Amino acid sequence: MTTLALTDPTLLKDTCYVAGEWIGGAATLAVTNPSDGGVIGRVPKLGAAETRRAIEAAETAQKLWAKRTAKERATILRKWFALMMDNQEDLARIMTAEQGKPLAESRGEIAYGASFIEFFAEEAKRIYGETIPSPWPNARMIVIRQPLGVVAAITPWNFPNAMITRKAGPALAAGCAFVCKPASETPLSALAIAELGERAGLPPGVFSVITGSSREIGAEMTANPIVRGLTFTGSTEVGRTLMAQCAPTIKKLGLELGGNAPFIVFDDADLDAAVQGAMASKYRNAGQTCVCANRLLVQDGVYEAFADKLAAAVRTLKVGDGFGDGVTTGPLINEAAVAKVEEHVADALAKGARIVVGGKALGGNFYQPTVLAGVTPDMAVAREETFGPVAPLFRFKTEDEAIAMANATEFGLACYFYARDIGRVWRVAEGLEYGMVGINEGIISTAEAPFGGVKESGIGREGSRHGVEEYLEMKYMLMGGLAAP
Numbered sequence: 001m002t003t004l005a006l007t008d009p010t011l012l013k014d015t016c017y018v019a020g021e022w023i024g025g026a027a028t029l030a031v032t033n034p035s036d037g038g039v040i041g042r043v044p045k046l047g048a049a050e051t052r053r054a055i056e057a058a059e060t061a062q063k064l065w066a067k068r069t070a071k072e073r074a075t076i077l078r079k080w081f082a083l084m085m086d087n088q089e090d091l092a093r094i095m096t097a098e099q100g101k102p103l104a105e106s107r108g109e110i111a112y113g114a115s116f117i118e119f120f121a122e123e124a125k126r127i128y129g130e131t132i133p134s135p136w137p138n139a140r141m142i143v144i145r146q147p148l149g150v151v152a153a154i155t156p157w158n159f160p161n162a163m164i165t166r167k168a169g170p171a172l173a174a175g176c177a178f179v180c181k182p183a184s185e186t187p188l189s190a191l192a193i194a195e196l197g198e199r200a201g202l203p204p205g206v207f208s209v210i211t212g213s214s215r216e217i218g219a220e221m222t223a224n225p226i227v228r229g230l231t232f233t234g235s236t237e238v239g240r241t242l243m244a245q246c247a248p249t250i251k252k253l254g255l256e257l258g259g260n261a262p263f264i265v266f267d268d269a270d271l272d273a274a275v276q277g278a279m280a281s282k283y284r285n286a287g288q289t290c291v292c293a294n295r296l297l298v299q300d301g302v303y304e305a306f307a308d309k310l311a312a313a314v315r316t317l318k319v320g321d322g323f324g325d326g327v328t329t330g331p332l333i334n335e336a337a338v339a340k341v342e343e344h345v346a347d348a349l350a351k352g353a354r355i356v357v358g359g360k361a362l363g364g365n366f367y368q369p370t371v372l373a374g375v376t377p378d379m380a381v382a383r384e385e386t387f388g389p390v391a392p393l394f395r396f397k398t399e400d401e402a403i404a405m406a407n408a409t410e411f412g413l414a415c416y417f418y419a420r421d422i423g424r425v426w427r428v429a430e431g432l433e434y435g436m437v438g439i440n441e442g443i444i445s446t447a448e449a450p451f452g453g454v455k456e457s458g459i460g461r462e463g464s465r466h467g468v469e470e471y472l473e474m475k476y477m478l479m480g481g482l483a484a485p
Ligand SMILES: NC(=O)C1=CN([C@@H]2O[C@H](COP(=O)(O)OP(=O)(O)OC[C@H]3O[C@@H](n4cnc5c(N)ncnc54)[C@H](OP(=O)(O)O)[C@@H]3O)[C@@H](O)[C@H]2O)C=CC1
Pocket: 154, 155, 156, 157, 158, 181, 182, 183, 184, 185, 212, 213, 214, 215, 217, 218, 219, 233, 234, 235, 236, 238, 239, 241, 256, 257, 258, 259, 289, 290, 385, 386, 387
């Protein structure tokens, strides 16, 4: 059993928060530490009946929550934000234990996750309507925005806090109620968030967290007509299934799915800055983010120099348990993740790539930070999300070729490029078919920006003033009969 040494041990839950009550279940799921397989805790294995209960309670609670003033909702959200920051260290320790990322990254994610609650607490007060110049002299046209209603969320293990708050913040600010199923690998972070939400004063039923069978919970969330919106972050494959399951009840969908981010280095780039950006984009969370550089496209003239500099930086990374001093790269989430990385590397080597640095599994769920050179578009790393610490370097000659290579994927989430020629910067930024472009930057995410993708990377945007729109319906009102008697 891994001991967490929390300042507030009551943040470590073994029950779910459903309809304002902490409930257990007959069966449980073990939560393990990906670093050493040690059991950190157990959570209930709940299913359709408990999900229905959470949804029905949310329906009742939502109506009262929406009637509160925006300022009242904002005050509770701000308190929730403050509690997350007050408990940052404990939340970070829980996250590192169940997810594996280095403690410094976990602390960063808690601050990042909390920032969505803060941002949308402020945004709650700015959900404006509009008036429209009427084509009729005796009528006036008004649009108001009202909450969507009950929203269900299914979230992934790679950002166990922020992928919940980025959805819950705007949903609750808008006046929706929220039922969340976190990933089975990382439920403890989600339940700790629920504990703090309860302490902040979220009314019973407004925010529920339910753990257990993803198929059963997902089936109820998608089939239940009370649920008016489904928001999901995870693989494109599961997103597609959920979208189909939502079709009969025509739910509003928010989907943050897979990516295949190109990271392009042009010959006029500041190579040291490009290496710094690539390190942040590629190796954060051991390469397990949907916005990670997945393909590094490097122009012919700077290919060798960039490869050498990147390899030198990669050699400074320290792999180990996320609680270890100076560790920069934790374990991958599970054995299947390691197997996928091994397959991608083996496929690339078999087709002619070479290892510049790394390239080996280290036992357990650990994999060496790796750079591959001589990578070509026929290799699996070109088409699929590796979701691990492997940087494959492709070579290109012209700007048009780089744009074509970058766009040759069904995904369109994030992309990055390094260049200094201002004309090139505009041509390339406009030519890339992606929802987000990092120009001379490797990290682009923040609560103030609209996060989301095009093509098979998803639907909708999270964060920014646009994020709250996902949880609102427009109501057009025509007020007639204004002629003087
Ligand atoms: N866009 C992103 O941020 C992410 C992308 N991925 C990509 O997906 C790959 C696989 O990762 P994986 O963890 O399997 O991602 P999944 O898409 O399978 O899991 C994400 C969430 O969906 C849930 N889920 C899975 N199947 C269903 C279902 N049939 N109905 C309802 N909910 C479901 C999971 O629950 P449970 O954990 O209980 O199974 C989890 O909460 C990664 O290698 C990566 O390429 C993965 C995670 C995040």
